[in-house]
Amino acid sequence: QVTLKESGPVLVKPTETLTLTCTVSGFSLSNPRMGVSWIRQPPGKALEWLAHIFSNDEKSYSTSLKSRLTISKDTSKSQVVLTMTNMDPVDTATYYCARIDILTGYSHDYWGQGTLVTVSS
Amino acid sequence: SYELTQPLSVSVALGQTARITCGGNDIGSKNVHWYQQKPGQAPVLVIYRDSNRPSGIPERFSGSNSGNTATLTISRAQTGDEADYYCQVWDSSTVFGTGTKVTVL
Numbered sequence: 001q002v003t004l005k006e007s008g009p010v011l012v013k014p015t016e017t018l019t020l021t022c023t024v025s026g027f028s029l030s031n032p033r034m035g036v037s038w039i040r041q042p043p044g045k046a047l048e049w050l051a052h053i054f055s056n057d058e059k060s061y062s063t064s065l066k067s068r069l070t071i072s073k074d075t076s077k078s079q080v081v082l083t084m085t086n087m088d089p090v091d092t093a094t095y096y097c098a099r100i101d102i103l104t105g106y107s108h109d110y111w112g113q114g115t116l117v118t119v120s121s
Numbered sequence: 122s123y124e125l126t127q128p129l130s131v132s133v134a135l136g137q138t139a140r141i142t143c144g145g146n147d148i149g150s151k152n153v154h155w156y157q158q159k160p161g162q163a164p165v166l167v168i169y170r171d172s173n174r175p176s177g178i179p180e181r182f183s184g185s186n187s188g189n190t191a192t193l194t195i196s197r198a199q200t201g202d203e204a205d206y207y208c209q210v211w212d213s214s215t216v217f218g219t220g221t222k223v224t225v226l
Contacts, residue, residue: 037215047156047164047207049215060214063122096163105152106211107169114163 002026004036004097004112011118012087018117022080022097029075030055035100036080037108038071040093048093052100053080089119125208125218132224139195141221143208146189151210153191155184158205167206168193198225 008020020038027034035054041047051061051071061069070083080097094116098108126144133139143153153171156164166175168184171191181196195202203225208218 039215039217046220047158047217049217052214062214098164100215104173105154105170106215107152107154107166108156108164108209108215109166109169109175111163111165 002099002110004099004110006095006097006112006115008095008115008117010116011120013121014088014119016087018082018084018087018091020082020084020095020097020115020117022082022112024078024080024097024099027099029073029078029080032056033102035102035106036073037098037100038080038082039096039098039108040091041096041114042090042093045093050084050095051082054100054102087119091117092119093117123210123212123216125210125216127206127208127218127221129219130222130224132226133195133198134226135200136197139198139202139223139225141193141195141206141208141223143191143193143218144189145191145210148189148191148210149187151186151212153184153186154209155182155193156207156209157202158207159203164207195223198223200225 037052038050053071068085073080094114096114098111155168158164171186172184183194
C-alpha cells in the first residue's frame, strides 16, 4: 500500500524558512520508475507545482520560486524534504507531496493528505 | 514556459454528460493526466496518459487528446462528481492547468 505523509510547521513567520518532510511507504525512493513532487494550493486557488526529485537525484524547480526552494531526499529514511526560504503571507497554502510514475507519462498517482501552512506574524 | 488553459466552470444536468477542456500548444503530442479534487481533499488521479483510467475509477470517466485540446468527459454525471478538475502534462517538469469547477444541477 502506497502512502505519502507531509509533516512540518503549521505556522511560520514572515522571512522564516519553511522545512517540510514527506515520508513515503509502499515504494522506494531508489526505484528508477518513481519520483516525488511537492505541490501547493493557496486557499481557493489552483494547484501549483513547486519541485520534484527522482531516484537518480535529478531535481527541478518552479521557475518563479527556484531561488527560494531546495529539495532533497534520504532514501534510507524514505523521506523527501523541501525547504522554502524567506516565507511571505502569500505562501500560505496547503502543501502536498505526490508520487510521480514515469511509466504512466509522469502522472502523480498517489498524493499525501496535504499540510496547511500559514504565514503570519 | 508551457501553459494549460481550462474553463473556470462547467455545469451539467444530473445524468447528462460533462466535457472539460484543457488547451495547450500542440497538447496532442503530450501525455495528459486529469485529477479530481473534492473540497478539503487531496487530488485524485482519474485519467492518465490521455485516456487510461486507474484502478477504481468508474468507466463514466474518459479522456481524449488531439491537436491543441485535451478533453475529460464525465458521462451520466452524478452529484458525487461535483469537484474541481485539473489537467496536467509533463514538459520537462510538471505543469498543471488552471482548474475547472464542475457543478451537477
